[in-house]
Amino acid sequence: MNRYSRQQMAARVARDIPDGAYVNLGIGLPTLVANFLPPDREIVLQSENGLLGMGPAPQAGDEDPDLINAGKQPVTLLTGGAYFHHADSFAMMRGGHLDICVLGAFQVSVRGDLANWHTGAPDAIPAVGGAMDLAIGAKNVYVMMEHVTKSGESKIVERCSYPITGLACVNRIYTDLAVIDVAPEGLRVVEIVDGLAFDELQRLTGIALIPPAAPHAA
């Protein structure tokens, strides 16, 4: 079966980020989106630890321990960037100032509930960071994840079985098989990877999907 690669998923998300957007990219898969942002758009990346205008990793030898991202990896600051303290940073995140955040997920429910912070395993040490703040605070929450688990279970679910990060907060889901909008009427498929039929996507997902709108007549 055809699948989007991680790079293709990241490139697909990047295509949906408009010029002028303020964006927070979560840890893991979403971080890859930064590599695909179109150079002709000015897109400002925010990092929760206090910077706007985050640039790529520095050259080897130019790392600065005082200039890191939310993943605690060395980064750079682009021209026009700014530093600020944590309360200001989370005011941006919680106060509806970010246009888009892109997060990884364990599960997303049919109504847009997100589970991405905790497996709930009894021996797991919980950690939440800024995930719950981003989930409820950004104007648009995009999720990137594999469509199914390694054992073939859909990660798009009727009800999340993992602990919730935020309720009814996800707007769009990018998987290795499809792009799906969380709409008031349900999960609306926007596009499907080449070679995969809607019925097969429906079967793999296991919950009702709304087919993509028919292409406009020329």
Added chain:
Amino acid sequence: MIDKTVASVASAVADIGDGATVLIGGFGTAGMPSELIDALIDQGARDLTIVNNNAGNGEIGVAALLKRKRVRKIICSFPRQVDSHVFDALYRAGEIELELVPQGNLAERIRAAGAGIGAFFTPTAYGTLLAEGKETRTIDGRNYVLEYPIRADFALIKAERADRWGNLVYRKTARNFGPIMAAAAKSAIAQVREIVPLGSLDPEVIVTPGIFVQRVVAVGTPDKRAEAPSRGQASQ
């Protein structure tokens, strides 16, 4: 005359007592006041409640304080990291209490303490495990959770420069929790790279006004400055 300069990190932390609540700045090792923490370890206070974004990295700073079993409880947002083995072992052995707080709630609870706020309603964590048992309210159709300030006896923070009035400027993302922690503690102690003459910090760029800071101590350019973060696996 106001002179908040303290001669040594040892004298800066001398009056931190057993059982104190101590805010410690830093996000990972950026902004972590390692020299003040080392002085606190030498000073010997125990049974502490520590507030920090993380629960220590490697064996330095907060991790070193934890390893000496000086900490009864830690309030943080992201304890689990690739190099948090000191905390992980204490937590699994039941030797430390953890209050896990979403990072924005952590920042806002600290900010609220410094700003004299009694409590606030936040949408973060509504409907999650981290809001269980907490008061909630629906305001204009949106659901919120009531959160209380985190007040503290002391704050240990790291800044780049200070003057003798306690005005502070920071360096890059090492600023993080410093400004809000300074305001939230009865005694805020800042370690800085250098103390400069009064009047030499541009008033337009002072980030933390001296009213929020009780002690400043110069530690120079740290000779054991934390190594540059690795390019390995990310942790939040």
